[in-house]
Amino acid sequence: MVGKKSGKALLREEGLERTDNNLDLTTWPQVNMINQKNYYTEFLKRDDQFLAYRTQAEExxxxxxxxxxxxxxxxxxGVHTEGTTDVADEGAVDETTVAIGSKEAYASKLIILHVGSQNLRIGLGTDAxxxxxxMVIARKWKENESEEDGGEPRPKRQKVDGVIPADAYPEKWFGDDFANQYQTMCSELRTxxxxxxxxVLPNSKELVINYNRRTPPEIISEHNDSNRIEWTEIPTNPKDAPDFLTGQAALRIPEESNPRYKLFWPIQHGTFNEKDYFDRNQLYHDISKIFEExxxxxxxxxxxxxxxxxxxVFIIPDLYERIYVTIMLDILIRDLGLGKVCLQQESLSATFGAGYSSSCIVDIGAQKTSICCVDEGLCIEESRINLKMGGADVTETFIKMMLFDHFPYADMNLKRRYDFLLAEELKQNFCSMDESSVTVQTLDFYLRASGQDTRKYFFKTYDETMLSPMGFFKPAIFDHSYKLERRRKVIPRSVDLYDGAPNDPLSNAQLMVIESAAGKSPSVNGTQESSNSLAVNSTPSRSQQYSLLSRLNDVEVTPRSSVAGSPGPEGTPNPDQDTPAGGDTGGSLTFRDPVLEKTKQAEERDKTLPIMSIDQAILESLSQGARGDDRKLRDFFGGIMLIGGGSKTPGLATFLENRLRELRxxxxxxxxxxPPPRELDPQVLVWKGGSVFGKLSSSGNDSWISRAEYDMLGNRLLVNKCMFAW
Structure with missing residues (x-):
């Protein structure tokens, strides 16, 4: 019988005995386990751990x-040059001189950019x-913009039985819908x-039509025209012609130039123009070239x-799109190589320029109208509204009304460059919202086209000059058919980095506008007419739970319990999914995807053009901006400021004020x-405010983005650099 072996013998025989000298297997330091009961870390808890704040402190x-x-x-x-001068006094004078000189030097290196759909405002900090x-660029193309689509003019003439009616029947050019709306507006104005x-003369329209129909133009030879236009000269050799032209030179290129040039407007309705561009790189390149020139x-x-x-200082819309801001920032810093860039919202810049602390800013631009309440240096997020209409719609509607009433220049086409400039001139000279101007007037204009003799036209107007800007209050008269073409086809919407959900900012006021445009009966006037609204799917806020205008209209504002059940957590079965009678679910359940739901909601919003009468939009913005505070609402009512090129229409402010008093x-x-105070031009007030903001001391302005920071972190810096919630 074999005896039992000891443990050491087994280790020795089996080769398991330790034979080393107790040395560590590695020189890498071993980290002990963390005591889970009490441990502390300072990671990202101090400002100096953020690159943005650390760079600012170093600067x-x-x-x-x-x-x-x-x-x-x-x-x-000072001591060396003035031996007998008091050192303290001389130092004080020199210190002031140095400070003033440094401020002027800083302002001379400051650029303020305000990009619009039609114009670019640019200047230095030292400019008044x-x-x-x-905001246009002309590129070599196979045909110009007026020759595209078979030479179809704008405003578009509708065909009757396959052909466009002759010049003797212009009232049939724009369809029955426009004719009925136009006649209705004429009747309402007479009343x-x-x-x-x-x-009111009963036969005013007949006088206008008869005069315009029988009055021929006068021909003026070019050498007798003292105000003839200097057209952009194109070299006779097409190879020597420039590849592109920008600014005013692009608008003055002759239509029949060789080679042909086509105009591109990279900004449309306050964002990127996806209708005329098919390549996003070409769009970015055009914007960069316009800035560079x-x-x-x-x-x-x-x-x-x-x-x-x-x-x-780059000024962005109040209700911006993230992709617009990030791309513009990338163009300014990486493509153009600017040292630092600061972002500022339009309405806030307007209050800086006007010197107001609280106001309701109504900015009527060429292709968009933005409304926002500003309180103590901040834009109230839920009050921001962006309407896709502006002064360009007034221009087109004015021309349509004039053509409807037998305008003597029946061949007007807004796709032609000289006709476009002429239409803008006619609108600025003759359109007015003052009722005293609604009389039969005899007016004239000069038509100057390249290679043609100047023609002087005489025409009469009656109510067209007032009814065209009346479209701000009756936007159905505007043509909105093309404003959503190719939306999101070239540039995708911005999505969240982590879950992929759409993350563009959206306000309660803008949701009400979208619901109204979609025909969902929102609470535009303060009374909720339908419970089916997009606002239910948005993040609830205090302004949704308590509406001041609801209280004014004696509507009950006490929150009630919801009829529908509360949504379950992510991954729970959908309670609205009904099981078929007698059917077997087989254990399969329908799950809700919150990202997919947000994407569908964003797609539905993109299908609706945000359009609302300007007076109703202002009331909606005020109700969301006041947040139930009656005193703040009264302050906003007393501080409504009209800015932008569209606000220069005579009598618009008085007419809008009367409409608001009728509604409230x-x-x-x-x-x-x-208007803006101190007789400031409403077109440049936003730029002026950006100049004031940019010249503030750097110690009180921590929103500058430098090239080094942007190269390291990209647009993630905007979370820490923007003065608004990014």
């Missing part, structure tokens, strides 16, 4: 050192007013004028490398609609 420290060095140098020079440059004791021609910056020494008679004394 402030370097600036203090530089200013101290400059002060010492100034004191030393900006330069206006058409309103009779109510206001205005004289504006820097060279308007600011005198001829060398691109010099832009690294300039800072730029209890606030008749508080309602005040006015």
């Amino acid at each position: 402030a420290r370097n600036r203090m050192v530089r200013e101290a060095r400059d002060k010492d140098r100034a004191l030393a020079q 007013l900006p330069k206006s440059v058409p 309103r004028m009779r109510t206001n004791k205005r004289r 504006a820097f060279r021609t308007q600011l005198g910056i001829t060398k691109p490398k010099d832009l690294a020494n300039f800072n730029c 008679p209890f606030y008749g004394k508080e309602i005040l609609v006015g």
Whole structure:
């Protein structure tokens, strides 16, 4: 019988005995387990751990050192040159001089950019007013814009029995819908004028039509025209012709040029133009070229490398699209090479320019109208509204009404460059919202086209000059058929980095506008007429739970319990999914995907054009901006400011003020609609506010994005750099 072996013998025989010298297997330090009961970390808990804040602190420290060095140098020079002068007094004078000089030097290196759908406002911080440059680029093309689509004119003439009616029947050019709306607006205006004791002639329309129909133009030879236009000269050799032209030179290219040029407007309705572009890189390149040429021609910056020494304040819409902001920032910093860029919202810049602390800003641009309440230096998020209509719609409607009434220049086509400029001139000279101007007037204009003799036309107008800007209050008269073409076909919408859900900002006021445009009966006037609304799917806020205008209209505002059940957590079965009678589910359940639901809601919103009468939109914005505070609502009613090129229509502010008083008679004394103070041009007020904001001291302005920071973190910096919630 074999005896039992000891443990050591087994280890030795089996080869399991340890034979090393107790040395560690590696020199890598071993980390002990964390005590889960009490441990502490400072990761991302101090400002100096963020690159944005750390860079700002370093710049402030370097600036203090530089200013101290400059002060010492100034004191030393003062003592050396003025031996008997008091050192303290001389130092104080030199310090003030150095400070003023440094501010002027800083402002001379500051660029303010305000991009619009039709014009670009650009200037330096030392400029009192900006330069206006058409936001357009002309490129070599096989045909110009007026020759596309078979030469179809704009406004579009509708065909009857396959052909466009002759010049003798212009009332059939735009269809029965436009004719009925136009006649209805004419009748309403006559009724309103009779109510206001205005004289109305019964045969005014017949006088206008008969005069326009039989009045031929006068021909003026070119050498007798003192105000002839200098057209852009194109070299006779097509190979020597430039590849592109920008600004005013692009609008003055002759239509029959060789080679042909086509105009491209990269910004449309306040965002990127996806209707005329099929390549996003071409769109970005055109914007970059327009900026670069504006820097060279308007600011005198001829060398691109010099832009690294300039800072730029870029003004963005209040209700912006994230992809628009990030792409513009990338163009300014990486493509153009600017040193620093700061983002500022339009309405906030308007209050900076006007010197107001609280106001309701109504910005009527060429192709969009934005409304926003600003309170104590911040845009109230839920009050932001972006309407896709503006002064360009007024221009087109004015021309349609004039053609309807037998305008003598029946061949007007807004796709032609000289006709487009002529239409803008006619609108600015003759359109008015003042009822006293609604009389039969005899007017004239000059038609100047390249290679043709100047023609002087005489025509009469009656109510067309007032009914066309009346479209702001009756937007159905505008043509909206093309405004959603190719939407999201070239540039996709912005999505969240983590879950892929759409993350563009959206306000309660904008949701009400979309619901109204979609015919879902929103609470535009304060009364909720339908429970089926897109606002139910948005994040609830205090402004949704309590509406001031609802209280004004004696509507019960006490929150009630919802009839529908609360939604279950993610991954739970859908309670609305019914099981077929007698059917077997087989254990399969329908799950809700919150990202998919948000995407579907965003797609549904994109199918609806946000359009609403401007007076109703202002009331909706005010109700969301006041948040149930009656005192704040009265302050906003007394601080409505009209800005933008569309606001320069004579009588618009008075007409809007009367409409608001009719809708809210209890606030008749508080309602005040006015232009910018100190006789500032409403077109440049936003740019002026951006200039004021950009010249603030860097210690109080931490929103500058430098090239080094952007190269390291990209647009993730915007979370820490924007003064608004990104």
